[in-house]
Amino acid sequence: MRQYLFDAYELARLTETVNSAHKPIAEISIKIRPEEIYHYRHTSNWVKRLGLGTEESNQRTQAALDSLWAYALQLFVPLPGEAELVDANIVPDPATLRAAWEATVVPWLTGTGLSIPNPAEPATTSREQHTEHLITLLAEMQEVARIEGPDVKW
């Protein structure tokens, strides 16, 4: 579900940044967007399969959506300095992006037997701060390196 919500965001964003006034962003967006369509298709089909699967798969998928929705909405909270980039047509306006994103994910999720969580407010933690999840994530990602030590050769 997390990947689905993000892929929908990324596709909406790339659809806008292909027209970025900053040429390197426009060029890489033009290159990546067709590939991103595959990512979106992959995760959207999984959401559909799970949402319309069994009673249990539906409940678990709904639970994932309930816990992630507020975090997904954070993607549209402007970051410091972002307004200047929007004014210069370098990145899209987060409000425009949110409208495009909702136009994609709301009908898809409701069409797959899921309901959109209420209220539609972003999580209150800032995107400039890490959540408590980072500690366990880092611990897991660094586990092998910590066990093997710095001198290991592969």
Next chain:
Amino acid sequence: MLTPDEIWQALRDVKDPEIPVVSVVEMGIVREVVVEAGRVTVTMTPTFSGCPALHVMKAEIENRVKQLGAESVEVIVALAPRWTTDWIADGARAKLKAFGLAPPPVHHGDVNVMFLDTASCPYCGSNDTSIKNTFGPTLCRTIYYCNACQQPFEQFKPV
């Protein structure tokens, strides 16, 4: 004195490491060859943006041109214009199929057309196939199953 034609010809020896039956020229990866006062500049473009074969192909292109006796070789990786599967040469499509990899359909730039979700089985030619996984062993391949001859196969994704 090396000519661009000689270099283009020699680069036909450099194969795509993941699909060793086709060359980087046939795949449309080599975009331009310029020779100026003994200095060779080859412009190439990545296929998929995360393709791990890029660096291998870049090194092999450079080595192949050096073998021809070029004093100085520079390989430039250009992102624009973006590579598309429409640039794969017709002859190479037949080679992909013989290799067991369904060639990507030509879409003329309309990337949404590709979502007809059908691929012809490279083994028996049937269109009665279904997608099993959008991401196969590499980023650029989709895994299908042929309902006619009951074999799994891969398709090179159209982009």
